[in-house]
Amino acid sequence: MIPSLPKLVLPGPPEILTVLLDGCIVGGIPSSEVEKVVAHIRRLKVSSPAVIPDDLEVGYVPLSMGGAYPGLYLSTSPSRFVRPVRNISLPSDGSENIELIGPFEQVFMEIKCPDGGDGGRKSSFPATHEEIHPTVMLSVVANLTPWSDHNQSPRNMYQCQMAKQTMAFSSQAIQHRADQKLYHLQTPQSPIVRTGSYSKYDMEDAMILNKSSVERGMFHGQIYQTETIDLTEMGGKSRKSGLTPRMFRRSNVNKFGSALDADGLPHVGQLIRPDEPYCSIYNSERNSVQTLRKKGTEPVYVDYVAVDVKNKKDLQKVNIRFRQPRNPIIGDKFSSRHGQKGVCSQLWPDIDMPFSGTTGMRPDLIINPHAFPSRMTIAMLLESVAAKGGSLHGEFVDATPFRGSVKKNNEESESKSGSLVDDLGDMLRKKGFNYHGLEVLYSGVYGTELTCEIFIGPVYYQRLRHMVSDKYQVRSTGTTDQLTKQPIKGRKRGGGVRFGEMERDSLLAHGAAYLLHDRLHTCSDYHIADVCSICGSLLTTVFIQQQKRPVRQIGGLPPGRAPKKVTCHACQTSKGMEAVAMPYVFRYLATELAAMNIKLTLKLSNQAGA
């Protein structure tokens, strides 16, 4: 039988691989030669950058089933990402053989971690390159955690999240910047941290700050906010000149009552409280003055006023930078570099803090030791011991993770030291301190010895930008929703916190009926509706304005209010009118239903269960 289809021969591997330079085909290479060529180019890249640029990307895509199209892709164009690795296929004659590799080529390369092992390659895929340090596998943020290899891994992840929320000394040029919002820490430093429950104010990740330390400047910071006022963007350009009718100018009316300058702008250093004007704009068309008022709940200082003088004739654009002091208060959030966040629960005076009998030191911060067993952030304890030893000796301690794996390579340089803890413990011991970082402390209140030894040492703490002054919410009465007459939500508008279904359930479970009624009815949309008991409607009731009778004045008393007369529009009588307390939304429901041609009737009864 002769097949009807022509016989298809599967193509074999290409004998020639194409070579592309910066995206253009420049030729081909026999596939048997290509690996030698790649190795040669890499050698030249490292040894003679004059011939081959040292940032050349040698993207060799080998032949594979279902993989990327094979070929040799060379890139020399600028602005590519490169990173250094060690080329170990070259003979190391004293030099490090650092090669810069790019993201395209690295996926086809064999780069091993310098931990002394081969990463499970065995002899089938020998590594041609080696990372400079084991920690290069970590990101920049992850690298900021000291001894992260001693921490439980989720804690390292939490820290990476938290490091981005810290307040810092972020810029040296704050004077000349106009950031929308900038958190600034006055003096970054490591407080002395003590673990141990001293009173109950450190439960559940709360911490006690030393009030005197705070008064001396610990964790002081401020928020810089810039308000941009552009008159050209406010609309209302006049057709003729193309200029806005607006200009910065103070109102002539209450010239002396205003804290603003004659140009309508605030003074540098001036304190502006909430709802006070910080800028005044004069509209020449309407001959009116508009003032911009400071929003928020906290007073701010005017830090800087920058005027845009691009338009020489008159001022059109102004940047006003405000500065809000944010020194620590109860409720502010702090964290160590080990995912150990907490909230300040107390600011305690120095004298109440425990103190060391020998050095007289008082801690700046107290945390609860329960923060450790379940979270296993051993590195935080190591940091404390290391920082203590380091400060006693006046030197920095290297806290790079994976110390053990690097040591194998240059074993000779390391001393006979065993574990990390032994090294750190010896540092303390040399200066007459306890090997494990423990100290005997005395109660600041009673002056008596605390019956257990306490772990104390400096730990770097981060001030996080979540501060109570941005979060606190309080409401007794206030604005209500127009439609439902229920309290509104939202902190900015003075709203409340929702008492939701789950909260309702818990009150039901407790049998707290009165409280439930109070929260959901009395303090919410309490409403007395007039209901017609004849037809059961609460929508057909109408007020009949009483004919104004001459009210007799009785001895200076205000005239008695005439009783309201309510009748049912449908029944044309006021006989069956009853006052019923209900949530206002119920009436709203009745009207919504009425709009859909559904009548809602109430059956009124005095007996329960009728």
Next chain:
Amino acid sequence: MEPQSYARMPRVKIRELRDDYARFELRDTDASIANALRRVMIAEVPTIAIDLVEIEVNSSVLNDEFIAHRLGLIPLTSDRAMSMRFSRDCDACDGDGQCEFCSVEFHLMAVCRNDETQDVTSSDLISSDHTVVPVDFSDATIDASSDGISGNKKGGITIVKLRKGQEVKLRAIARKGIGKDHAKWSPAATVTFMYEPEIHINEDLMESLTLEEKKEWVESSPTPVFDIDPVTQQVMVVDAEAYTYDDEVIKKAEAMGKPGLVEINAKQDSFIFTVETTGAIKASQLLLNAIEILKQKLDAVRTSLDTVEADDQFGELGAHMRGG
């Protein structure tokens, strides 16, 4: 029944006394008195510190609050503080610096006109009262010209650094206050006390150790408390007060299988105080002032009506308090 006397006659023995440092023994009293003294020294002995700052010009890199805070923390010579009035109690003025009884006015004017960075230090503060001036930290033993650390020849505390064209001009009012209100008024850098240790070595048990073991045991204390007599090879206490109650030697003795090798107790009635001041007042004066204030506080309790009412409760103690 003979009324029991609660009177104790505490003794003070001064070991070391410098202007800003004192070390003394307090004996024949208890922890309550020792700690009260410590607390009063830190938080209730008054000093003078800058409390109100009126900034006229500030074109430096630091903001107004920062400078005001730094000014507040500068220690001022406060020998006059005890006799001064709190500005809130002053009936001669309203605490605005116009009154000599409660406030001292300072002026600071600094402009940088050179290309070099200029340090504005506490010695640039001009006081209206020659008895209340920033504490002079310049050490007479160090030659002023050879100070190479900051090039700061005046020896004051740096408030702010200025570059060319920047200026700071302000008026500051210093007032009397106590450390309880704000740490800037605390005259004490450190006040601490320790209980005097009593160390008894069990000689018989100690002699059962070899020299090697003795050395190992002596080495186990992180602080040099014990040593071995080079002649008799006996373990002796060289510095009992170096002991930090760390229990290291006791744990070591137990680990060596010799519990009871040494017995260490804290004497409940003798304390060794270490006092360091900020320089606002002398260490000796700090102690005297603290005792004076403690007396005043006790007087307040004694004369209080509550105390008389509480007589039934406290009985003899109450009578004793009133000098019975």
